[in-house]
Amino acid sequence: MKWPSFGYMRAAGLPDVWRALAEHGAAAQVVAGGQTLLATLAFRLSDPKLLVDITRVPELRGITLTGGMLRIGALTRHAELGRDALVARHAPLLAEAVPYIAHPAIRNRGTIGGSLAYADPAAELPACVVALDAVVVLVSAGGERRVPARDFFTGLLTTALEPGELIAAVEVPVATAATRSAIVEVARRSGDYAMAGLAACLSMDAAGNVVAPRLVCFGVGNGPVLAAHAVAALEGRALTAASIAAAQAALAQDLDPPADLHGPPEMKLHLCRVLTARALTRFLPAAEAAA
Amino acid sequence: MSPRTDITLTVNGERVTRSVEARRHLVDFLRLDLGLTGSHAGCEHGVCGACTVRVDGEIVRGCLVLAASLDGAEVTTIEGLTDSGEVTDLQDAFVARNAAQCGFCTPGMVMAAADILRHHADADRAAIREHLSGNYCRCTGYQAIVDAVAATLEARR
Ligand SMILES: Cc1cc2nc3c(=O)[nH]c(=O)nc-3n(C[C@H](O)[C@H](O)[C@H](O)COP(=O)(O)OP(=O)(O)OC[C@H]3O[C@@H](n4cnc5c(N)ncnc54)[C@H](O)[C@@H]3O)c2cc1C
Ligand code: FES
Ligand code: FES
Numbered sequence: 001m002k003w004p005s006f007g008y009m010r011a012a013g014l015p016d017v018w019r020a021l022a023e024h025g026a027a028a029q030v031v032a033g034g035q036t037l038l039a040t041l042a043f044r045l046s047d048p049k050l051l052v053d054i055t056r057v058p059e060l061r062g063i064t065l066t067g068g069m070l071r072i073g074a075l076t077r078h079a080e081l082g083r084d085a086l087v088a089r090h091a092p093l094l095a096e097a098v099p100y101i102a103h104p105a106i107r108n109r110g111t112i113g114g115s116l117a118y119a120d121p122a123a124e125l126p127a128c129v130v131a132l133d134a135v136v137v138l139v140s141a142g143g144e145r146r147v148p149a150r151d152f153f154t155g156l157l158t159t160a161l162e163p164g165e166l167i168a169a170v171e172v173p174v175a176t177a178a179t180r181s182a183i184v185e186v187a188r189r190s191g192d193y194a195m196a197g198l199a200a201c202l203s204m205d206a207a208g209n210v211v212a213p214r215l216v217c218f219g220v221g222n223g224p225v226l227a228a229h230a231v232a233a234l235e236g237r238a239l240t241a242a243s244i245a246a247a248q249a250a251l252a253q254d255l256d257p258p259a260d261l262h263g264p265p266e267m268k269l270h271l272c273r274v275l276t277a278r279a280l281t282r283f284l285p286a287a288e289a290a291a
Numbered sequence: 292m293s294p295r296t297d298i299t300l301t302v303n304g305e306r307v308t309r310s311v312e313a314r315r316h317l318v319d320f321l322r323l324d325l326g327l328t329g330s331h332a333g334c335e336h337g338v339c340g341a342c343t344v345r346v347d348g349e350i351v352r353g354c355l356v357l358a359a360s361l362d363g364a365e366v367t368t369i370e371g372l373t374d375s376g377e378v379t380d381l382q383d384a385f386v387a388r389n390a391a392q393c394g395f396c397t398p399g400m401v402m403a404a405a406d407i408l409r410h411h412a413d414a415d416r417a418a419i420r421e422h423l424s425g426n427y428c429r430c431t432g433y434q435a436i437v438d439a440v441a442a443t444l445e446a447r448r
Contacts, residue, residue, distance in 0.1 A: 001335070007294050008313035008359040031357070035337065038316070038355045042336040051313065053360050079349070103425025104406060106337065108349040109356070190424040 003041045007050040014059050014166075018141040020052045021164050030054050030166065032075060035102070035110035036118045059139070060113065060168055063087065069171040071137075074113025079104070081112060090174040093132060093181035093201060097124040100183065103191045113167040116152070119159050122193035122219035126153055128183060130224045131199035131216040132172050136160075139168040146171075153223035178203040178211075182279040185219070186271050188262070194219040195262040196271035200279040202234070208285070210234045215247070215276065220257035220268045227254035230276065244280045248273040296359035302327070303371025311358045317351075318342040320358035321368055329369035329398045333427075340426030343399035344368050350406050369398035378405045380446060384439040392430035400426050404440045408447070416441055 011017045020028050027049035031037050040046065054060060054075070061073045063086050070090045072081070081087055082098030094112075101107055101115075101124055115125040116136060129136070129149040136152045138145050141164065149170070152160045161167070175181065185197030202213035213234045215227040229250035237243045257268035299308040302325060309324055316335070321327040321344070333341035335354045342353035345367040372378055381404055384390070391397040403426050407414050411422065419440045420433070428436060 002319075003314040003316070005294065005312075005314050008296050008357060010360065010362075034355055034357065034360075035352070038357070039337040042354070051357070053357070055360070099421075103340070104422060105340065105343055105350045105352050105403065105425060106355070109351055190421055 001042050001044060003038070004044055004047055006041075006048050008053065009050060010053040010055075011057055013057055014139065017052055017054060017057065017166065018164075020050065022141070024050050026163065028052055032114040032117075033077065033110040035106050036114060036120075054166070060166070065090065065174070068174055069135075070174055071169050071171050072112060073169050074111060074116075074167045076112050078102070078107035078110050078112070078115075082107065091132065091172045092175060093128050093183060093199060094125070094172070096181070097128050097183045097199070100124050100185055100187070100194070100197075101191075106191075112170060116170065117159060117161060117167055119153050119157050119223055120193065121156060121221060121223050122195075122197070124183060124185070124194070124197065124199070124218065127197065127199040127216040127218035127224040129170055129172070130226055131181070131201040131214045133201075133212075133214060134170050134172040136167060137169040137171060138162075138165050140165040144168065150226060156222040176203070178205065180204060180283040182282050184275045184278045186275065196220050196257075196268050196275060198272060198275040198279050199224075200276075202283070204239070204283070208238050209236055210239055210243070211236070215279075217251075217255060217272050217275075220255055220272060225255060227251055227272075229253040234280075239280065239283055244277055247280065248276050251276065296362075298359060298362040300361045300363060301365045303367060303374065313357065313359050315358040316354050317344065317346075317356040317358050317361065317366070318353035321353065321366075324358075327368050327370055329373075331395055331398060333395070338425075338427070339396075339399075340403060341396055341399045343402040343426065345372075345402065350402055369402060372402065372405060378408065381405065381408065381439065381443045384443045384446075385436070388435045388439045388442070390431060390435040390439040396426060396428040396430075400428065400436060404436075404443075407440060408443065412444065412447070414440075414444060419444075 029048040031051045060075045088095045134149045135146045147160050181201040183199045185194040197218045199216045203211040217225045230247040233246040233250045257265045295310045318332045331341040333339040337355045344353045
């Protein structure tokens with residue numbers, strides 16, 4: 001279907017955004033890459049009176065390294081995330097996620113801010129930022145505030161964003177030599193949203209034990225699901241076939257997947273178990289993995 | 292904030308100025324306002340790839356871009372790409388291998404395949420399929436399309 005009728009305003013900076021939002025309130029909606037919003041407008045799922053284009057707002061751009069955190073501006077496009085040298089080095093999980101997101105033409109427009117704000121439960125980047133224990137930086141006319149990614153996603157397609165607030169950036173603790181991260185998923189066709197997926201991040205101490213593991217499932221709930229029981233099954237233990245099996249078993253207590261187009265809850269739980277083994281096996285010492 | 296926006300942009304190397312409705316997407320702008328009917332509107336919600344064009348050098352979904360947002364942009368469509376000669380060999384390979392049947396997907400497919408030729412000269416068949424995974428073809432079964440792209444890459448090596 002064609003888009004409904006709406007107005008368009010291109011913001012040159014944040015003051016333009018605040019002015020438009022103050023004047024039009026809920027009738028105004030910001031558009032970044034447009035790869036979700038414009039697609040849903042084609043279904044007439046919403047009826048904004050004004051689209052405020054934020055793609056030229058300089059405050060929302062750029063990737064910088066500051067004080068042990070990699071700050072990734074909200075307007076960073078998926079394709080940029082996939083080829084940026086700082087991301088590859090300090091947040092490799094995000095770079096690894098990119099090929100799973102849609103298709104090249106969509107990755108050339110879609111942004112990390114849009115993906116986090118929309119909070120599709122099957123999207124890759126929301127799960128990754130929770131797995132990375134990142135912080136979402138929100139900005140409004142009143143100033144900035146920081147929300148841990150695990151508290152940012154509050155339900156189906158809902159987030160901690162208040163009216164009049166934008167995502168400015170996401171701040172990711174940089175990976176160290178001890179960090180291990182992986183993203184794996186199952187989708188019917190390449191580029192589709194995941195039927196089930198898993199983003200995993202943990203550290204290995206000198207003795208080979210798992211420290212601060214974070215396993216986050218996606219496509220199986222209302223948002224990214226931090227698998228607390230599976231995490232507890234790994235914390236402080238050596239990574240072995242046995243501890244991986246314990247994490248897999250514990251997933252039953254973490255997940256309550258709804259049935260959807262793809263299949264019943266049992267299938268989704270099964271897929272998450274398979275994905276858990278796939279991700280964690282990659283972190284095994286070479287000798288152990290071969291066994 | 293008016294429902295119309297004035298834009299000046301470059302399309303296939305030519306400067307054009309138009310006043311567009313905010314609700315005009317890039318493919319309709321090209322087809323209806325500029326008469327460039329090579330870019331096709333299929334699903335109009337981002338899934339089929341028939342609308343693939345280049346904006347500022349990178350491929351995009353034309354149906355998911357606001358024409359109003361393109362002031363200052365550089366757009367290349369299948370017409371411009373064809374005239375430039377950049378993919379003449381690819382287009383010949385499409386013909387030789389019967390990679391176009393009804394032809395509806397073909398302009399988008401060629402735009403996406405041109406991206407492989409430019410950025411991924413070492414792509415194998417799996418990488419070609421992956422890169423074209425967002426472009427649907429309801430006729431060919433893809434085999435002939437992948438053949439055409441692979442043959443062009445091979446010939447250029
Ligand atoms: C065919 C297709 C397949 C796709 N497959 C996948 C997939 O497999 N995985 C995946 O993760 N995504 C997928 N996507 C979605 C894509 O990744 C989007 O780019 C992304 O979800 C939204 O980013 P955007 O910049 O395009 O946001 P927009 O569409 O511009 O905006 C989305 C929402 O976020 C709000 N918003 C945008 N930026 C901000 C900000 N800085 N602060 C506050 N609110 C903001 C907007 O108001 C809007 O409500 C797919 C899209 C299509 C069309
Ligand atoms: S018409 Fe744009 S993707 Fe189908
Ligand atoms: S040739 Fe008919 S859709 Fe591809």
